[in-house]
Amino acid sequence: MVQFDPLLAGYFSICLLLTAFFAGAGVVLLSISRPRVRTLLNEERSGAPALAELRNDPVRLQITVLTGTLLASFAASTFAMPLLLPVFGGPGSLLATAATVLLVLVLGLLVPILVAARYPDGFALLAAGPVLALSRVISPVRRVFDRLSRTNGTPDANGEPAVTEDEIREWIDVGKKVGTIEQDEQVLLYNVLDFGETTAREVMTPRMDVAMVEDTASAESTLTLFHETGFSRLPVYHERVDNLVGVLNIKDVLATVVTRTTDVPVTDLAYDPYFVPETKKIDDLLRELQVRKITMAIVMDEYGGFVGIVTIEDILEALVGDIMDEFDEDEPSVQPASEGVYLVDASVWVDDLNERVGAGLPTGAGYETVGGLVIDRLGHIPHPGETIVLQGSGVSLVVMQMRGKRIVRVKLILPLAEPRENG
Numbered sequence: 001m002v003q004f005d006p007l008l009a010g011y012f013s014i015c016l017l018l019t020a021f022f023a024g025a026g027v028v029l030l031s032i033s034r035p036r037v038r039t040l041l042n043e044e045r046s047g048a049p050a051l052a053e054l055r056n057d058p059v060r061l062q063i064t065v066l067t068g069t070l071l072a073s074f075a076a077s078t079f080a081m082p083l084l085l086p087v088f089g090g091p092g093s094l095l096a097t098a099a100t101v102l103l104v105l106v107l108g109l110l111v112p113i114l115v116a117a118r119y120p121d122g123f124a125l126l127a128a129g130p131v132l133a134l135s136r137v138i139s140p141v142r143r144v145f146d147r148l149s150r151t152n153g154t155p156d157a158n159g160e161p162a163v164t165e166d167e168i169r170e171w172i173d174v175g176k177k178v179g180t181i182e183q184d185e186q187v188l189l190y191n192v193l194d195f196g197e198t199t200a201r202e203v204m205t206p207r208m209d210v211a212m213v214e215d216t217a218s219a220e221s222t223l224t225l226f227h228e229t230g231f232s233r234l235p236v237y238h239e240r241v242d243n244l245v246g247v248l249n250i251k252d253v254l255a256t257v258v259t260r261t262t263d264v265p266v267t268d269l270a271y272d273p274y275f276v277p278e279t280k281k282i283d284d285l286l287r288e289l290q291v292r293k294i295t296m297a298i299v300m301d302e303y304g305g306f307v308g309i310v311t312i313e314d315i316l317e318a319l320v321g322d323i324m325d326e327f328d329e330d331e332p333s334v335q336p337a338s339e340g341v342y343l344v345d346a347s348v349w350v351d352d353l354n355e356r357v358g359a360g361l362p363t364g365a366g367y368e369t370v371g372g373l374v375i376d377r378l379g380h381i382p383h384p385g386e387t388i389v390l391q392g393s394g395v396s397l398v399v400m401q402m403r404g405k406r407i408v409r410v411k412l413i414l415p416l417a418e419p420r421e422n423g
Contacts, residue, residue: 008083015076019108022068024116025127029054029061032124040121047125050132064135073104080104165193191319200285201278203318204299204308206347208406212237215245215270219253219262226250233296235309236270242306246270247296273298278307282315289315340414343400346371346407359412360393371407374399381405 029051037055040048054061077100084096116123172189175181181189211229213222215238225234236246245267252269256262276285276297285297289312299308317323333345334356342357348370350361367376374397375381377388382399389396394415401409 005083008079012076012079012083015072015079016104016108018072019069019076019104020112021127021130022065022072023109024112024123025131026065026069027113028116028120028124029065029127029131030058032120036121040125045125047128050128051124054128054132054135060135061131064131064138067138068131068134073108076104076108077101168193188320195319196281196283198282198318199278200276200280200282200297200299200310201307203282203314204278204310205314206308207241207306209347210235210309212241212244213248213266214238215265215267217266219256219264219266219269222248222266223250223253223257226253233311235273235296235298236266244273244298244306247273247294247298275300276310277302282310282318285310286312286315337411340416342412342414344370344410344412346374346410353412357412357414359395359414361395362390370397370410370412373397374407374410382407 032051032055034055037048037052041052054064080100080103081096084099085093169190172181172186176183176186211225211231212235213225215236217225222234226232232250234248235244236248237243238245248266248270256264256269271294274289274292274294274297276288276299278299278301289295289297295312297310298306299310301307313323333348334353335343337343344353346369349368350363350370350373353359353370354361361370361373364373364376367373374388377390378386382402384399384402387396387398396411396413398411398413399407400411401407
């Protein structure tokens, strides 16, 4: 008759429970995010301070959980063998070993991991205190491990960012899929992430679209230009448009009209321009404009040539999209005309057009916009009606509107799929 040892069974049960505890704790404590830990702290949940302390040191947490799991499972296996050997008899040692492994694997590892994954917050808060206490007990072991890691050149896990930008983007996508984040909010959050990498060239108003006033202009003619354009500030140039000498505010011009001092030179009314390189990041530019208490910057290329202007409104539009006022014409930059045919603003970037309509237009170092692509392929300033056909793709670009030497609008014609012949 097989003798049952209740004391041995009790030891085995305790060790099996400890194995289950550390296995489940390892899953939830290592997977819970830092933002979730902060939320639990703000809610003043019991166990949250211990949880926060553990999450601040991932290496310490990993060593503690691994140590607890290994010690408990080893002890459980040690007590299980004397219990099971009498059941299977002397020749059944192999069966006893298999039964021990099965018990520890199922009841000590798989089941607690599934339970912990189903109730992550509760299990994490419950396990944080005991795990933290064990980590302090085995801290000498951890110090030895740290010294060995530094000796072997192992990188410090604490030097890595807690949350990467790619992870934030994944959270945003998940929030959009489950309905927590709306489409507009998703776009805004993406714009915020891209804000620090956007340059002045990407948001500026190109030189050809900038209304300017010459320094010899009268106050009356300048005021007329302000009225026609609807702008509140205009760059001032001397003889050549590349030679910018100031920025004029409509308030200063109006003041000369009211006080009947219109004979004052425009240069006396303008304030000094603020020049920035086209590669300047717009987050830095926004801070500088705020510090200088100005709203416009003049963008220069690497050769010192004037290429455009950037206003605070342009920078904000990089975050929230187009900001329309009473002087803006609400005309889409890409407008469908018929199947496979689009009317396109020539200032639209080639990459943006490819993404929006799948045009497959080639990109090159010599141009960025659709108008630049047309001029690059033609080799001269075009006239309305001139057409280019891109080899390989069969896409046609027709110049629809010119303003001086600048292309304003282009018709994009995509090749239609040829119908299959029956047969």
